[in-house]
Amino acid sequence: MSYPTPWQGQGQGSPQPWQGQSGASMLAATADRERAVDVLRAGFAEGRLREDELEKRVARAYGARTVGELMLLVADLPQGPQATAVVQAPHPGFRPVPPTFLPRPVPPTNGKAVGSLVCGLLIVPTLGLTGIPAVILGHTARAEIQRTDEGGDGLALTGLVFGWLAVAGWALILLLMIVAAASST
Template identity: 50%
Template sequence: MRASDSDRARAEDVLKAGYAEGRLSKHEFDQRMAHVHSATTYGELHHLLADLPQGPSPMPAPAPATFQPAPMPYAPARPWSPVPAPPPQTNGSAVGALVCGVLCPFTWGVTSIPAVILGHKARSDVRRTGEKGDGMALAGLILGYLTLAGWMLLLFGIAIAGI
């Protein structure tokens, strides 16, 4: 059977691979390349390539490998977006604690207990969620406790004076 140009090109590739792997010397490679260009039949090409691993006949195609993506070592917390993340909001209980704490002197201490309750709740929420407002919650707590302590001292003083 007569050799085609694609058969000669494939034979050249096999020889180049054999030379690159060190299976052929430079002199032997040059001689075989010259014979490849002058070969007219498939049998002549077969004779030039028979001792090389790929040989003159085409190799069967390898079985297709199934693609398994590598697992990601971590998942991003938030996918990238061109819009920046909104800033953290201020905790509503912290605002309420501060308002109640500031109103304590004007309401005869009635708002001191809500200031203390809201202040503790707000500080817990701020630590858990990362919202803003820890300072406001702390200020509401301090004002609420100071008002409660003032009322306790006043009542204790009245009780001692009455004895």
């Protein structure tokens, strides 16, 4: 006797999108589908799924309409929905969304990257005097960001560009002053 697997969506026990107002009936976003496919691919890479089963589940994941359907696809995999602690439900059909389907936390922004951007933006009112600190902070911030996976690489890069523009501007002014002094003698 062959029993249908939960991800095939067969049988009367499968939650349907129109049943109740629970977290499982919440409409799935593209990011939810992508996370489910990532879990499926990880299960395949670990040898937990056969290739034909992976292909079927991936196709169902991309066609899933609700988070509940996605939860069924990955429920039997280690990174799929886990048993959650008892939570006070706001209503009887409430089910919390498993961590797999929650957005990834945003990494903190590197403070030196912010400092580099501020110094880079202040080159105009300070006549370029904050250019060198912008360059130093920008390079330091980018090195720290690569090492620690913090956010703010764009801020550091913007500060670097403005800082180097200020340094280049001062170098050009000095070069013109030297040429003018040499030509006047």
